[in-house]
Amino acid sequence: MKVGLFIPCYIDQFYPQVGIATLRLLQRLNVDVTFPMEQTCCGQPMANSGFEKLATGCDRNFVRNFADCDAVVGPSGSCVLHLKEHLHDEQHPAEAAHLRDNVYELCEFLTDVLKVEQLPPVRFPHRVGLHTSCHGQRGLGLSSASELMKPKFSKPERLLNMVDGLELITLAHPDECCGFGGTFCVFEEALSAKMGKDRVADHVRHGAEVITGGDMSCLMQLEGTLRRQKSPVRVMHIAEILTADV
């Protein structure tokens, strides 16, 4: 199986270490993974602002880059969900459909496709708060949602529990939105910042040393808030924790 590594634009530019960790993790699990060099963005910023139709060039570029992959894996639930729901290319509809069906968020890929039961030995002796990102949770079904009266589960939590020494903390609001919301974070600045502040407070109150999650955009929001508060609490993408000893 040929897997294309999708590194969303803002991770590429601001968080290369997350891309590196994702690549290393997949390689350690013996996945045949490549990074198509001409990829850029999933198109979500335009679409969420009401301009889905303006993202055609961006969509086409995505299809061009990944069309020959059996599966695409990315370390961002939000971008992956957007691709699953909205990737279109009028000139290559079959390829776009194939990609919509075969694009995975990292934890989803590890759990559902690779069926990982055990990770290559990794130790991370810290108290960790898991931020559950909305698009991954409610959109991709990476974990059960508190609103639904259905059996509880969490794919990211299951993976984190495979890490030696890691202690997951319990939160008061385990699936409250962080307030990032794409362009919402600037157009509704005051509200977005307050949501970020409240989310961070929940983790801090419950003794997190590190906040993690599967979506770097939410983590950027939490990190930006923590940094402004000069908090010692660190933010790490789940891929970084799952490869912590490399």
Next chain:
Amino acid sequence: METPVRTTHHAEAAAAFLRDEENVDWHNETLWFVRSKRDKAAAVLPEWEDLREQASRIKNHTLSRLDDYLLELEKNAQQNGITVHWASDADEHNRIVLDIMRQHNATQVVKSKSMLTEECHLNPYLLKHGIDVIDTDLGERIVQLRNEPPSHIVLPAIHLKKKHIGDLFHQHLGTDAGATDPQYLTEAARIHLRQKFLLADVAITGVNFAVAETGGFVVCTNEGNADLGAHLAKVHIACMGIEKVIPKGEHLGVFLRLLARSATGQTTTTYSSHFRRPAPGQTMHLVLVDNGRTRQLASPDFRNSLKCIRCGACMNTCPVYRRSGGHSYHTAIAGPIGSILAPNIDMKQYADLPFASTLCGSCTNVCPVKIDIHQQLYKWRQVLGEAGAVDPAKKVGMTGMDFLFSRPGLYRFAGRAGRRLMKLFPSLANNGSLNPWAVHRDMPKPPVQSFRDWYAEQEKK
């Protein structure tokens, strides 16, 4: 007493509400408490998710044959002795209500909770025509005395604290200055409202469910104020949006259970009153209102918002609503559901509302009739974008973004240049007046190398 926020843009109104952070935290926690009660009430029913599915299907089916069910309702209601009126919009609805009043020489009206009459702005209309209309739901009476709209469809005065109400009642009802005891204040309101009930010529109620099969309707309240009004007055006018019809009485078993548990976490609403026919000597009117609903019905993307039973659960769960307050939505129905209903009424005026969301999807999950609320928010954004109702600067920006993202070479160049700029001028990137992000948050520290540059290097090795 602070003056209520009246502005036409959600972000500005939210920012104003957020200035009193202590109050925001209290508002947030109070509504979250209601959401938690809902969770507990839902969790004890093993069939909860099945009930939601059934409710959704009954509503979908009804909407697919809405014309038939409405005519059936009309026929059966008429046979029961109810006079049925049809109103195509808010104006016609208001005129019909006023005409009925005039026929009965009525000047005093008591009204129980009805979001439809809020939507139609019935109160100011009646007042303008010399009719004294009193809201009898305690929360609604409070906001009426404050001369402001409800901030929540189930909990109209949830934005107010006991102190505000004490001050208000001192001013209007003559209670002791500084009183905050809920028992005392409620008693004062009860005495005040009793007089109004006794004087009223006409009682207006909303309708939670109208049953096509029987021609009757059900009104749910926790205070019994709808019953008291309707039983004492000679004339009962019930106003309903046309989407409130359900086919059969047996379907009430599904909806009444979902409504109370979703709204407040009660197992059942205190009073679920069934009205079938006027009492001897009384006249009963049912006003069926369209006001944009058939337009919504004609649109496959937005049709199923008409399934709404107005439980308010989507507001209680919404992380935005809880922190921005109901008035920030500047529409009769606030919160997530209001944000998908309002643009159908006036796209320009409410163009900001579908953007007042992070699309977290909690509303969709909590909705007892399974309306895909956050998906409709997304779809409204597309409609507004295409209709040119979004800030033109945004469109230029987004066109530029696509230009950039469809040209990998340019994207690489821009990324490198941007990171270099941020490194050279970190204070610029973290300057709140140039970059709204940075008012309360730090920007990420730009790395030396992008992932792609690192990867290219590895490949070479």
